[in-house]
Amino acid sequence: MDKLSREEVLHVAHLARISLTEEEIEKFRVQLKVLMDDIDKIKEVKDYDDEMMFTPIEENARLREDVVGDMLTAKEAISNAPKKNGSFIEVPVMINE
């Protein structure tokens, strides 16, 4: 069966910042290939251009007036974060990955 290469799967995993087990890599080599074939099928449409798939709405985007609305308190803003530090949300450091 047609599959993506190991490297292609690992590249996509890197972009998503996730690590995969050997089993998962094999599974996604098959699954991602199916997805990509489906996308290629869409591109077979005559004169395909993804701008034409973008919106069926002919109307211009409505613009919002420049007015400040309601905001959250710091407590509310960080309430769903798994880790907090004072008023900050705390995450693992990500430089020089």
Next chain:
Amino acid sequence: MSEFIPTIGLEVHVEIKSKSKLFSSSANSYGMATNTSVNVVDLGYPGTLPTVNKEIIRQGIRACKVLNCNITRKMHFDRKNYFYPDNPKNYQITQNRTPIGTDGYVEIEVDGIKKKIGISDIHIEEDTCKSAHRGSVSLLDFNRAGVPLIEIVTEPCISNGKEAMAYLTKLKELLFYANISDCKMEEGSMRCDANVSISKDENMGTRTETKNISSIHNVGLAIEKEIARQEEVLNNNGIIKEETRRFDDKLGETILMRVKETGNDYRYFIEPDIPYLVITDEFINDSLKTLPLLPDELREKYSKIGLSSLQIEKLINNRPLNDYFLGLLEFKTNYVTAVNLLLSDVSSYLNKHNKVITDTHLSYEKLVSVIDNLESGALSNKNVKDLIDSLMENDLTIEELKKEFKIENITDDRFIEDIITKVIENNTESVNDYKNGHDRALKYLMGQVMKETKGTVNPKKASDMLKEALNK
């Protein structure tokens, strides 16, 4: 001499001035308490939708105008996909395929040579949240998330650090005067990335990107250091890798940050949550109505009313003073005298008290009256110096101030003439010395005139009249 030819392109991000953010109605303001200028849109909550701020599109149009760009009439936004904690949606909304402006330029002058720095595009995008790195963790503040930015991308047509600095200085001046941005590099409202490559032939070499350089001066320095580094690598038969670097101003060199994700890895696609945006002529004209005079227009205007180029540059470098002076042009007065006053006594006062001119009581009417008094001789420059605190701090008229400070400069020509005649009669020796070319004698005679009048005459006027009498 180096055989390599450097090619430099700059990407500049500026935060746009507005009340609310680009896609949400949270406040767009600097310096608020951590995570208080935030709503669910900025935090990337599922189910929220972006709504485009009208004022940002207007600001984008103004930026196109001042940077000589074509305005895109039908545009959309795009998603730039990447996983990083500064962006909980996992994509940044930007303009990839239909930037608001294209094909512009900024004219610079370096060592007397003019050059147009081409701008390939300017696009609108949202800022990410601010992350502070603390050992093994990062602390996130979302106040900056969704703050409107324009990114201004030059053609790869800059040849050295000096040109880059001249370009940034001009860009900053234009965007600041057009009220598009504060352009404060120290507060991060203007940020610059420099793409540098070197090559011996027409083909461009592999480029590196040096990110977030903190001042215009450092941009010049970082570029020169990066050129030197690449030359050294190539001279030692090494290869330049496409990578992101940062400039360490203490070490004075660029340092590797990460190997870059390439354009394709961002998997751009059209932002489906925002329909097309069609820009009409009416909207453009309306947006440009509020565009103030730009620095080059001011230079031309000021030079026509007789200001020197030094005065012009000093005024333009001081926005509040410049804006005040523009208002003064509605009044009829001697503008050169006005600028002299503004740049000397008024500026010293403002600097000393750390104030801007709009915080003071120096109304236009009062300034015009000071100038009238100076011209008639009723006030001397020294009087103005003595009066400056009162002029700036209270609402007394000049006449009231003169009374309070007992300034009664006698401008009655007859009175001064009489005194001069008396001084000349009583000091024949000094008069002869003067006539024989001893300039010091004039000073002595002038001293006598001031003594006789107890310092109540306008010194300039008296000195002119004394010279006239002596030369008869």
